[in-house]
Amino acid sequence: QVQLVESGGGSVQAGGSLRLSCAAFGSVYTSSRSCMAWFRQAPGKEREGVAAIAGDGTTIYAYSVKGRFTISKDNGKTILYLQMNSLKPEDTAMYYCAIDFSYDGRCPRGTDFRYWGQGTQVTVSA
Numbered sequence: 001q002v003q004l005v006e007s008g009g010g011s012v013q014a015g016g017s018l019r020l021s022c023a024a025f026g027s028v029y030t031s032s033r034s035c036m037a038w039f040r041q042a043p044g045k046e047r048e049g050v051a052a053i054a055g056d057g058t059t060i061y062a063y064s065v066k067g068r069f070t071i072s073k074d075n076g077k078t079i080l081y082l083q084m085n086s087l088k089p090e091d092t093a094m095y096y097c098a099i100d101f102s103y104d105g106r107c108p109r110g111t112d113f114r115y116w117g118q119g120t121q122v123t124v125s126a
Helices: none
Strands: 002-007 010-013 018-026 034-041 048-053 059-061 069-074 079-084 093-101 120-125
Touching (some): 002 093, 018 034, 018 093, 018 120, 034 069, 034 079, 048 069, 048 079, 059 069
Parallel strands (some): 010 120
Antiparallel strands (some): 002 018, 034 048, 048 059
16 A cells, blocks of 8 residues: 655746655555656646656656646655746646556556545645
């Protein structure tokens, strides 16, 4: 069993920055076999992928955040980060951390991750 605990959310003005963290606890496989990702869900909208980092370090970003957000991880402590710069009101959402495991650390499709955090709220005002 794996538990994910997010932190770092809050309220900022447009153009500001926030850094989200997600710590993984429990039966966590080695980093090379883990895909970790950030998703977000705004009220009335479907959950969408924001960024992911595969076991080999490959990163993927949603087009809407590319160039503004950076995903990274601390392999030694199994902590995932999301540095969010130049925030926009449309970035307002609940942000969720997710993790999945496979022999080669590839990321699953869409939201098909086995473990999820409880979420942390990000609110960006105009």
